[in-house]
Amino acid sequence: MLDWKKIRADFPILNRKVNGKPLVYFDNAATSQTPQQVIDVIVDYYSNYNANIHRGVHSLSQEATDKYEAARHTIQHHFNAKHAYEIILTSGTTESINLVAHGFASLLEKDDEVIVSALEHHSNIVPWQMLCEKTGALLKVIPMNQNGELEMDSYSKLLSNKTKLVFVNHISNALGTINPIEKIIEQAHNVGAAVLIDGAQSCPHVKPDVQALNVDFYVASAHKMCGPTGVGMLYGKEEWLNKLPPYQGGGEMIDQVSFTKTTYAGLPHKFEAGTPNICGGIAFGAALNYMNAIGFNNIAAYEKELLDYGTKRLLEIEGLKIYGTSINKTSVISFNLKGIHPYDVGTLLDKMGIAVRTGHHCAQPIMDYYKIPGTIRASFAFYNTKAEIDTLIEGVKKAKMMLS
Template structure:
């Protein structure tokens, strides 16, 4: 049996008050909360190991280096990368995507085609637009339907011999839709295109196997999966990472420097210029350990219960509409009350101690598709409860009464 009350004890912030009310935290798609086990690792690092890594012969530097590289190996194992040097530790998903987009600037030419989906976060749209502006490549978009699902028949038609890159999120941050990435990857590879999957929203809920997926690039942020902000991962197949030029120049990413010529370090250091977020990387590894101790099968089953429960309760409110009704989705509900701006509802919920996200969720094309200014988004994690969902439902009812 899933003991959510025991799990909640691991998260200090869940016991605090907001506006005099017990905190109900339903903004997990923006960032998850951090368990004490990960907080302790952060404190331990700065208390006992704080030193720069990879370059020092002294004990602290060597110990910090060992902890950092052990964390890289934990990330490798969790995502089942073939080699640890295929794991590039970055500042997060956005950094990872920009690193790849920058690299492809030297590989694309005018007339090449790249494909994104209508469900993307701005971080998986804007870098590719910038890439197309630099190279003359053409950006194409997989359309979506009213349920918030990608139209795969149209995707098939978009693929041509000129398609070089396909970029799709694993799970939509705005709607919770789980995209058919296995199909997307397989079809892209048949025309010789590389595929990048934005896994920022999937990594808190499922455990992707990058080798089984046969994906070329997969990107993740630690703060979505109980880790700290400012650190994330770019997984890339070794062959692709060797083809891409360095994203930034500086210390660590070099083999030899003279004023005549610089040669670059081998993977993964070629893409890790400067002093990294050492503590963040180590804590990322600790967060992966924590989530695996809870168990991703347990997480998925429990969060699906929360999703079903919340969907039924919210739909019982007259005038409430849910956006994103795919049968294959995760624990995210985007909704609006008829005739009421989402921001106003979110403000009232905050007064009740309930944290939700309002707005376009950095997915403005989705809101344009539905012709709405934004939504109220409640996103659930494995440490949330049905009692908290009941509080949300009562809060929405109160907001409706006050604002109607």
């Protein structure tokens, strides 16, 4: 069992008040909070060794470079990548996906097929639509059912020797559904297709092993897992990263430059043009160390308790409907009150100090499937408590009374 009192003490923001009420932060699927241990790493960087990396012989540059590359190795070991150079540091999940989409623009041909799922975030839909428009490839969609699960029989029928790429999130940000990515990857590989898994929502809850998954690309963002915004990673198998052309041109990604011809650096620098988010990369490594010290098995077990408790308590409210009822899901509950717009409920909850997300959660096709404008989403992290869920329940009841 987690000592949540001790853990909560690591997060200074949890002590503040919002609208005169103690903050109840249930918007973790959008951005998790940052522990003091990671904040200290950020302050230490700017206070003591702020310098550009890889290109300096002076002490500050060497120290910053060493810590940045040490963070890359931390990320490598966390995801169990075979090589550190298979970890490309980016601005986050969205840039990581766009990097791969840009690269495949030179590899796809007209009438090739790519597959996404109906459960995707917009950032795992729009880049592939743009790629298809550019190349003439065809976009196909794995349908979902009322429980918020993918129809795997339909997926099997979509696959063919024309399928070149499959893109699926590990966990749905809107519904919390955990997708069967092992089966998705295996079946895609059986027809020779590459697979990218969007791990933005899974990485705060589970510890993916990219070698065991045998996945070709896996992407994640630090700000979902106790790190800072503006930094994330792309894991790619070495063979695939070598096939893709550079995403951007500039400093760091070059080998030799002349006005006649430029040659490019090897991995990972081939994809890391310009000055990176140095502090962010270092803090990303610190955030992973923090979460691993708590233990992902401990985190998963405790968050399952929160999910079960929150689900039970919310369903006690008459007229409340939960969207996303898969048995395999993580600590996200999307719900609505009958006849009441989710935005109105979210606004009233904020007045009570309760932070939830309302709207389509950058997953508009899911909302269109359910024929709703959006949902109220409460997403729990390992620093939340059952007492906070009780506060949410009372808040939802009060909002329902005021808006009915």
